[in-house]
Amino acid sequence: MQYPTLNTFFRTVGQDQQLAIKEALQVLQILEDQALGTNKFxxxxxxxxxxxxxxxxxxWFDCMEETAGAKIIKSNNLPRLHEWIKNFKQIPVIQENLPGREKLIAYLKxxxxxxxSRIFISNGH
Incomplete structure (x- = not known):
């Protein structure tokens, strides 16, 4: 399954990226408000x-943010989702199965x- 609104910021730059960040924030706000609510999980x-x-x-999303130079999920704009991420990553079985961060960053870069480069070429540059 793809999340085009959530990963568009990773595939864009400049004004297109800023628009993609706004759209991702809207989707994540709905996820935080309507799905997560006040629950830990x-x-x-x-x-x-x-x-x-x-x-x-x-x-992955955190690594995508780092690679694209765009921090979207922060404690001040999506506090419950930010806290969920911290809680989720503290679960031992999750920690044991996460890929190496440096390898993932290199892959995403x-x-x-x-x-x-494909977008740049297809736009005639």
Whole structure:
């Protein structure tokens, strides 16, 4: 499954990226307000299927933000989602199965460079 609104910021720069960040924030705000609410996890006090489904936000999304130079999920704009990420990453089985951060950053940098170069070429530059 792809989340085009959530990953568009990774595939864009400049004004397009700023627009993508605003759209991602809107989607994440809905996720925080309507799905997470005031719970520790989407399932309440324990991890459930929805937490696992959105687990990529806790690690991949953070690495995508770093690679694209755009911090979207912050404690001051999405405090409950930010806290959920911290809680999710503290679960031992999650910690044990996360990929190496440096390898993931390197992979994402290469991926982003390829995406942006294709866009640059297709726009006739």
């Amino acid at each position: 989407f399932n309440g006090n324990t991890v459930g299927l929805v937490d696992i489904s959105f687990g990529w936000l806790a690690y 290469t991926k982003r460079e390829k995406i942006l």
